[in-house]
Amino acid sequence: xxxxxxxxxxxxxxxxxxxxxxxxxxxxxxxxxxxxxxxxxxxxxxxxxxxxxxxxxxxxxxxxxxxxxxxxxxxxxxxxxxxxxxxxxxxxxxxxxxxxxxxxxxxxxxxxxxxxxxxxxxxxxxxxxxxxxxxxxxxxxxxxxxxxxxxxxxxxxxxxxxxxxxxxxxxxxxxxxxxxxxxxxxxxxxxxxxxxxxxxxxxxxxxxxxxxxxxxxxxxxxxxxxxxxxxxxxxxxxxxxxxxxxxxxxxxxxxxxxxxxxxxxxxxxxxxxxxxxxxxxxxxxxxxxxxxxxxxxxxxxxx
Amino acid sequence: xxxxxxxxxxxxxxxxxxxxxxxxxxxxxxxxxxxxxxxxxxxxxxxxxxxxxxxxxxxxxxxxxxxxxxxxxxxxxxxxxxxxxxxxxxxxxxxxxxxxxxxxxxxxxxxxxxxxxxxxxxxxxxxxxxxxxxxxxxxxxxxxxxxxxxxxxxxxxxxxxxxxxxxxxxxxxxxxxxxxxxxxxxxxxxxxxxxxxxxxxxxxxxxxxxxxxxxxxxxxxxxxxxxxxxxxxxxxxxxxxxxxxxxxxxxxxxxxxxxxxxxxxxxxxxxxxxxxxxxxxxxxxxxxxxxx
Numbered sequence: 001x002x003x004x005x006x007x008x009x010x011x012x013x014x015x016x017x018x019x020x021x022x023x024x025x026x027x028x029x030x031x032x033x034x035x036x037x038x039x040x041x042x043x044x045x046x047x048x049x050x051x052x053x054x055x056x057x058x059x060x061x062x063x064x065x066x067x068x069x070x071x072x073x074x075x076x077x078x079x080x081x082x083x084x085x086x087x088x089x090x091x092x093x094x095x096x097x098x099x100x101x102x103x104x105x106x107x108x109x110x111x112x113x114x115x116x117x118x119x120x121x122x123x124x125x126x127x128x129x130x131x132x133x134x135x136x137x138x139x140x141x142x143x144x145x146x147x148x149x150x151x152x153x154x155x156x157x158x159x160x161x162x163x164x165x166x167x168x169x170x171x172x173x174x175x176x177x178x179x180x181x182x183x184x185x186x187x188x189x190x191x192x193x194x195x196x197x198x199x200x201x202x203x204x205x206x207x208x209x210x211x212x213x214x215x216x217x218x219x220x221x222x223x224x225x226x227x228x229x230x231x232x233x234x235x236x237x238x239x240x241x242x243x244x245x246x247x248x249x250x251x252x253x254x255x256x257x258x259x260x261x262x263x264x265x266x267x268x269x270x271x272x273x274x275x276x277x278x279x280x281x282x283x284x285x286x287x288x289x290x291x292x293x294x295x296x297x298x299x300x301x302x303x
Numbered sequence: 304x305x306x307x308x309x310x311x312x313x314x315x316x317x318x319x320x321x322x323x324x325x326x327x328x329x330x331x332x333x334x335x336x337x338x339x340x341x342x343x344x345x346x347x348x349x350x351x352x353x354x355x356x357x358x359x360x361x362x363x364x365x366x367x368x369x370x371x372x373x374x375x376x377x378x379x380x381x382x383x384x385x386x387x388x389x390x391x392x393x394x395x396x397x398x399x400x401x402x403x404x405x406x407x408x409x410x411x412x413x414x415x416x417x418x419x420x421x422x423x424x425x426x427x428x429x430x431x432x433x434x435x436x437x438x439x440x441x442x443x444x445x446x447x448x449x450x451x452x453x454x455x456x457x458x459x460x461x462x463x464x465x466x467x468x469x470x471x472x473x474x475x476x477x478x479x480x481x482x483x484x485x486x487x488x489x490x491x492x493x494x495x496x497x498x499x500x501x502x503x504x505x506x507x508x509x510x511x512x513x514x515x516x517x518x519x520x521x522x523x524x525x526x527x528x529x530x531x532x533x534x535x536x537x538x539x540x541x542x543x544x545x546x547x548x549x550x551x552x553x554x555x556x557x558x559x560x561x562x563x564x565x566x567x568x569x570x571x572x573x574x575x576x577x578x579x580x581x582x583x584x585x586x587x588x589x590x591x592x593x594x595x
Contacts, residue, residue, distance in 0.1 A: 013489060013492075014489075016492075017491045020494070020495075021406065021491065024398040024399060025402075027396075027398050027399040027402070028402055030395065031399065031417060031421060031424070031461075031462075031465070032416075032417075032420055034420070034424055035420060035423050035424060035427075038427065038431070038432075041435050041438060041439065042431075042434075093330070094330040094333055094334065095330075097323070097326050097327040097329075097330040097331075098327065098330045098331045098334060100327060101324075101327035101330070101331055102331070105324065110331070114334075116579070116580075116583060117338050118334075119579055119583065120575075120576065121334070121337070121338050123512075123515050123575050123578065123579045124519070124572070124575060125519025125520065125521070125546055125571055125575060126519070126520075126521065126546075127521045127549045128519075128549075128568055128575075130550070131345060131549060131553065131568050132340070132344055134553070135344045136340060166337045169334060169337075173334075197316055198320070199319060199320035199323060220426075223426050224426070227428020227431065229522040230525075230546065230550060234550070234553075254428060254522070257430055258433075261437065274434065275434060281428055281430065282431050285426055285431075286426065286427065289423060290423065
């Protein structure tokens with residue numbers, strides 16, 4: 001009787017072990033399959049569009065008339081690029097300077113304040129950033145445009161870029177702080193002992209060492225900014241045009257998808273056009289993401 | 304002559320450092336000011352329209368036109384949606400994170416591949432998940448519903464949850480795992496009875512983080528969860544969510560409806576702040592009583 005219960009115990013343990021291992025393996029396979037499922041799903045959905053238009057035509061044509069079956073994504077792609085790169089241009093110096101300050105100069109109490117600030121900034125939902133953009137940045141940009149003698153409603157590329165810049169700052173900043181923290185302290189000690197000033201050490205030793213990390217943090221910032229939807233959609237104006245200045249309204253790709261989901265099914269090919277937009281987002285974002293990670297891995301081995 | 308030149312160089316060196324230090328302090332201040340500006344402007348706009356009626360009533364006469372009523376539908380809908388999504392994500396994420404750190408402890412390649420895939424998935428914008436979820440819904444013949452929303456958001460937060468759990472589990476000392484193995488426990492016993500207990504506060508932080516992401520995301524639920532004036536009573540009904548409540552009602556020309564949007568923004572901000580603060584508290588606790 002006793003041996004039976006021991007046997008039972010063993011069987012139960014093995015069973016539990018095998019069951020949990022089985023479930024874990026399922027989760028593991030799910031994660032491995034997920035990017036491919038997404039990619040194939042988007043490709044299948046947008047393949048209808050490829051039947052009637054060539055890829056070049058889709059990307060470089062600027063005629064957007066869904067009702068007559070003309071889908072040129074050029075205005076949207078250009079808007080997305082404008083918004084993304086202006087936001088990176090704003091966020092990059094701020095993040096770099098702050099990261100250097102926090103890792104090299106700042107006193108303890110500054111760090112204690114900044115850590116929750118970065119965390120909260122990273123946690124604020126994008127729709128809140130959008131509301132903030134409408135309340136504060138839109139009137140501000142409208143006024144700034146007045147200084148340059150440009151009339152603007154304030155709903156413009158620049159507004160979207162400013163809001164986006166604030167959104168990606170915590171993301172990029174966290175990576176940069178990590179990059180500067182991992183530089184071995186001996187490196188700066190050696191430089192200081194040779195008579196370099198602190199700033200010279202930072203400029204010529206630390207930043208050179210951190211260079212690949214800095215570039216890839218900006219790359220990751222680009223990938224984050226490119227796909228951001230709601231906040232940008234709320235402030236960027238959403239006019240289908242190729243913007244000629246930063247005070248003009250734009251219409252980035254994510255906004256295109258988000259704005260048109262309601263009428264997606266009533267117009268032929270429209271849903272596959274929107275899926276194609278999602279596909280472009282997927283490809284560009286994943287490209288920047290992987291590229292940046294590759295740079296980090298590749299150069300970390302070298303230096 | 305040479306001496307003077309040297310002095311000059313020294314002066315410029317100092318000046319350069321000074322300028323950059325000032326710039327650094329300015330940019331740090333910009334970040335703090337930006338956060339304060341966001342929170343204060345939301346509070347100033349939203350708090351006056353926040354009242355007991357606002358948070359205990361559903362909108363009357365349609366969310367876009369009706370002047371009466373509050374945002375209870377969005378609050379409850381958001382909690383249902385992100386609660387469900389967090390639970391489902393937990394069922395996948397926790398085993399996977401344990402699998403990476405205990406079962407595959409020695410196979411660095413497998414673990415690195417999973418991490419790479421998680422990073423790719425984390426990077427994919429939520430609007431792409433939303434579009435994909437919508438395509439899948441159409442394919443399966445479903446309509447916008449709480450269930451579809453939950454599933455889409457689950458896909459979206461799994462990488463976030465696994466990655467942050469992984470960061471926590473990475474810090475478990477190897478000796479602890481080996482000690483557990485040497486006492487004869489199986490891998491699952493080690494995972495769930497030893498390591499899980501050791502890491503509980505950190506894991507709760509990870510769950511809270513994912514919950515915060517789920518409740519704040521609008522793009523993934525835009526296509527899939529729909530929007531309604533009512534509190535959903537089953538999984539197949541559409542549901543309102545706080546981010547969409549802000550987004551849709553802010554576009555209305557009626558000031559009373561806009562007030563509802565600002566009130567939703569305040570509620571959402573407060574929820575996110577509470578999550579952020581409590582997860583900090585948990586991770587501090589984690590730092591205190593962990594076996595090193």
